[in-house]
Amino acid sequence: MSASVAPSPSVGHPIGLLAELTHRCPLACPYCSNPLALEGREGELDTSAWKRVFTEAAKLGILQVHLSGGEPAARRDLVELVAHCASVGLYTNLITSGIGVTEKLINQLADAGLDHVQLSIQDSEPGSADKIAGYKGAFAKKQAVAGWIKAADFPLTVNAVMHRANIARSAAMVELAVALGASRVEIAHTQYYGWALPNRAALMPTRAETEAAVADVEGLRKRYAGDIVIDLVIPDYHANYPKACMGGWAKQFINVTPSGKVLPCHASETIPGLEFWNVKDHGLDDIWHGSPAFSIYRGTDWMAEPCRSCERREIDFGGCRCQAFALTGDASATDPACYKSPYHARMTEIADADSSGQPVDYIYRRLPANAL
Ligand code: SF4
Numbered sequence: 001m002s003a004s005v006a007p008s009p010s011v012g013h014p015i016g017l018l019a020e021l022t023h024r025c026p027l028a029c030p031y032c033s034n035p036l037a038l039e040g041r042e043g044e045l046d047t048s049a050w051k052r053v054f055t056e057a058a059k060l061g062i063l064q065v066h067l068s069g070g071e072p073a074a075r076r077d078l079v080e081l082v083a084h085c086a087s088v089g090l091y092t093n094l095i096t097s098g099i100g101v102t103e104k105l106i107n108q109l110a111d112a113g114l115d116h117v118q119l120s121i122q123d124s125e126p127g128s129a130d131k132i133a134g135y136k137g138a139f140a141k142k143q144a145v146a147g148w149i150k151a152a153d154f155p156l157t158v159n160a161v162m163h164r165a166n167i168a169r170s171a172a173m174v175e176l177a178v179a180l181g182a183s184r185v186e187i188a189h190t191q192y193y194g195w196a197l198p199n200r201a202a203l204m205p206t207r208a209e210t211e212a213a214v215a216d217v218e219g220l221r222k223r224y225a226g227d228i229v230i231d232l233v234i235p236d237y238h239a240n241y242p243k244a245c246m247g248g249w250a251k252q253f254i255n256v257t258p259s260g261k262v263l264p265c266h267a268s269e270t271i272p273g274l275e276f277w278n279v280k281d282h283g284l285d286d287i288w289h290g291s292p293a294f295s296i297y298r299g300t301d302w303m304a305e306p307c308r309s310c311e312r313r314e315i316d317f318g319g320c321r322c323q324a325f326a327l328t329g330d331a332s333a334t335d336p337a338c339y340k341s342p343y344h345a346r347m348t349e350i351a352d353a354d355s356s357g358q359p360v361d362y363i364y365r366r367l368p369a370n371a372l
């Protein structure tokens with residue numbers, strides 16, 4: 001461990017930690033937000049290292065830990081890690097594909113103090129869902145897992161990532177979430193980084209499909225008000241303003257990769273030249289206050305025009321740095337999702353070209369067999 005970094009009084013404390021326990025996953029979703037260079041089992045932090053991270057997270061003021069992956073159930077120590085999080089006072093949310101999850105594991109997690117479960121569903125139509133996941137039988141298995149989650153009395157959120165193959169069933173995804181007993185459903189239009197960027201031509205829906213899907217979901221909000229919370233993650237390529245990515249760079253969240261690299265957001269490794277510190281070498285507090293990758297785009301001082309003088313700079317923080325880099329080659333540029341960006345028209349052209357092209361096969365997200 002290095003010497004500690006003096007905390008800056010202007011930097012608050014994070015509220016959430018995304019713990020990518022592993023990149024191993026039985027599914028192969030072509031929109032997966034994991035990096036193209038997936039980390040194998042050999043490099044994963046061990047149980048004691050993750051426990052230290054969670055203890056440090058609680059001391060740093062973090063309230064919620066999202067146990068994610070890959071598929072977190074691929075870790076044999078998942079129950080032990082949940083119990084440790086509970087013992088240090090962290091609220092725990094399991095983000096799972098459901099594959100590899102058994103009824104026994106759900107009940108063990110309940111006993112260990114897990115607070116909440118998010119289950120991903122690829123489509124409301126079984127054949128399409130299995131094709132998107134690259135896993136035969138995934139849809140049926142997820143129905144069973146949802147039943148076990150509800151039987152164990154967990155609050156359930158259904159995560160649905162929308163794209164060309166399922167966008168016509170956005171409303172059906174909400175209906176399915178209601179039928180599964182979810183209290184919240186997140187309809188998230190694909191964000192084009194990680195595996196989604198090379199799959200963009202296979203995933204991009206048309207503007208008309210996107211607008212119809214947004215209208216369908218908005219309509220269901222009224223019908224199901226009081227029964228289920230419907231969150232909508234906007235489709236950037238058809239937007240006029242960007243989203244406040246991560247609630248602002250290094251403002252609220254910390255992401256720890258399976259090998260212990262600490263990132264301001266799960267896609268930030270796509271930006272070349274950033275220096276990420278590792279929990280093997282530094283405490284979480286030092287990383288939050290001193291890591292160059294956290295400091296570089298924190299706040300608003302780094303912004304150029306048009307963001308620098310914009311009245312929305314403290315609302316959306318100039319959008320997503322990873323998307324800015326992917327589309328302009330400059331991570332400090334205004335996110336092209338914003339209509340004020342000089343690249344905004346280019347983004348619209350890309351969306352129109354990708355959504356109207358010939359069908360393209362998915363590049364499935366898979367780890368090599370020797371890394372599982
Ligand atoms: S998006 Fe799909 S492939 Fe990626 S971790 Fe989640 S379930 Fe696995």
Ligand code: SF4
Pocket residue numbers: 241242306307308310311312313314316317318319334335338339340341
């Ligand atoms: S110019 Fe920058 S701060 Fe203003 S709306 Fe666009 S992205 Fe947001």
